[in-house]
Amino acid sequence: MPLRALLVVAAALLLGGCGSGNENAATVSRTTVATSVPTTSVPALEGASTDPVLWKADTTETALLTGVRAARHPGFDRVVFEFRNHLPGYDMGYVEPPVQADGSGADVNVAGSAILRLRMDPALDADLTKGSAPLTYTGPTRFSPDTAAVTELVRIGGFEATLSWAIGVNGKQPFRVTRLENPARLVIDIETG
Numbered sequence: 001m002p003l004r005a006l007l008v009v010a011a012a013l014l015l016g017g018c019g020s021g022n023e024n025a026a027t028v029s030r031t032t033v034a035t036s037v038p039t040t041s042v043p044a045l046e047g048a049s050t051d052p053v054l055w056k057a058d059t060t061e062t063a064l065l066t067g068v069r070a071a072r073h074p075g076f077d078r079v080v081f082e083f084r085n086h087l088p089g090y091d092m093g094y095v096e097p098p099v100q101a102d103g104s105g106a107d108v109n110v111a112g113s114a115i116l117r118l119r120m121d122p123a124l125d126a127d128l129t130k131g132s133a134p135l136t137y138t139g140p141t142r143f144s145p146d147t148a149a150v151t152e153l154v155r156i157g158g159f160e161a162t163l164s165w166a167i168g169v170n171g172k173q174p175f176r177v178t179r180l181e182n183p184a185r186l187v188i189d190i191e192t193g
Helices: 002-016 023-035
Strands: 053-055 063-073 076-083 089-095 114-121 150-159 162-169 175-180 184-191
Touching (some): 089 175
Antiparallel strands (some): 076 184
16 A cells, blocks of 8 residues: 555656646646636516506607617616607506507517516607608517527517507516616616526
C-alpha cells in the first residue's frame, strides 16, 4: 500500500512539472470556466397573474390604434399597443378556443396552446371622424413575432368602438398589463416560463 501511495505522489509531481511555465494561462482557464456558469435566475414578473384584468376608460372619446409590436426580453415577452390620442379601457384574459371574430362570430384560428383575448373600448384602428375613415393602424393584422412565449398576434375585430386582438401563447403563462402615456400605450408582459 505505501508503494501505491508513493507512485501516486510521484505521478502528480511529474504532471505538475509538465505545465507551460505560464501560471496566468491556468488562471485564465479557471476564470473562463467560472464565468460560463450563470449565477442568477430571472425573477418572475411582479404583479403577473393568469387572472383576467379589466380597466374602464377615463373618456368616451375613441382611442386610435397606431402600432402593434412584440419583443423578447429576459424572462418575458412584451406586446405593445400604441395609440394616437389616449388610452382605451381594456378587458383581457385567457379564453377557450376557438376565438370568434367580433361582429360576424366566425371562428378565428390562432397559433398557440393558450389564447389571451384583449378587448379595448372605446378604440378603433380607423378614424371615423373623417369622411374617408382612414386607417390609423396600417401594420399587419396577423403576425408571428420572434418571441419565446407569444406565438401569434391576430386582430379579431373592430366593431362598435371595440377593438379586439388575440394573443396566442405557448401555455397559460402569467401576464400583466401596464398603462403608459406620452405616447399612450398598453404594455402586456407575458412570462416565458
